[in-house]
Amino acid sequence: MTYNSLFTVLTDAALVEETLTHAIAAAEAHDAHLDVLCLGVDRSQTGYYYAGASAIVLQETIARAQEESEEVEALARKRLDVTTLRWSLDAGVSQLADLGRHVSARARFSDLVILPQPYGDGRGAELEPVTESALFEGHTPVLIAPVGAAPVPHPKRILLGWNESSEALGATRAALPLLRAAESVHVVVIDPPTHGPNRSDPGGLLSQYLARHRVKVEIDVLSKTLPRVSDVLLRHVTDMDADMVVMGAYGHSRFREAIFGGATRYMLEQAAVPVFMAH
Incomplete structure (x- = not known):
């Protein structure tokens, strides 16, 4: 693509x-x-x-x-x-x-x-x-x-938020041209599930898929040490000096996110780097 x-x-x-x-x-x-x-x-x-x-x-x-x-x-x-x-x-x-x-x-x-x-x-x-x-x-x-940020047409360090959802996978596929050109892509998994087929290797299948597309990928498994998932993602953006975030949009209904908040809304409110989203 x-x-x-x-x-x-x-x-x-x-x-x-x-x-x-x-x-x-x-x-x-x-x-x-x-x-x-x-x-x-x-x-x-x-x-x-x-x-x-x-x-x-x-x-x-x-x-x-x-x-x-x-x-x-x-x-x-x-x-x-x-x-x-x-x-x-x-x-x-x-x-x-x-x-x-x-x-x-x-x-x-x-x-x-x-x-x-x-x-x-x-x-x-x-x-x-x-x-x-x-x-x-x-x-x-x-x-x-984002407000006041310079364009990043060729991001070098990309944070890819991964929660095994179809939205996150759709965003990954849509962003492949950017992911392939990046120097490093960090697949970030927050509090991976303790049950299920990927419990022993969170993000492993995605990492394999990206590697086959010649993406230079790493996996970062993080704990939810802050109140919101978006807070953990934003802190990691700073830690790894990322210049773009790739994530799925609106994993919950738009009504629920509008009323109770959600990762999509908070990321769009607070992110200081471009956010690439797909649903």
Whole structure:
């Protein structure tokens, strides 16, 4: 597998430079085509307006979204025009509730989607559904660019979170081009099961699979000495000086993770390095 077709979504003028910097670096590294979707988002919930609400109010929200779309598009074109990439750009307006349809329709015909960190200060409500739409409806791996971090188109040290789930295996397969090119890949297993076929060799079958793909792999078995699995992963990112994390996304339901938290959400909130995810 190669990354020949990349895709990114821009909804906030303040995040255009940050997101495109990562997307352009990835496109240059893989000699890929970059598709850009610039969306102005109507964040109002029309279904909740009281009866008889003025049509002017509704028109104002759409007009505001159109202005945002035009601003984002202008910034994106200015940034892309100075590159030598093969790229294309679409722009439009979408209501928040209908955002997923537009994102997934394009993501499913891409090899990799590059998106900004969806959680944190100043992050719009639309960033989370954009990320989830690419993963769940688009069935495409996503690379999350952390706030303030430099692009890492050729990661040298990759932390691969492994819990024997289909999500983690899917992320591993999707990330193979990056894993093969890395200097070292650490398969991290936290509190492996004490029963089952792999209890005596946690991560062994995955390590064998990766070695056959010419991946330079090591296995790190860790104890859950911190309250959350994501805390242990983030600490190990620092310990091994990793410059990318590969992991499965949303092993539990999205509703459960939204209410109670989960490894995916906490990693996306706290990671200081790019996170490559697939579901």
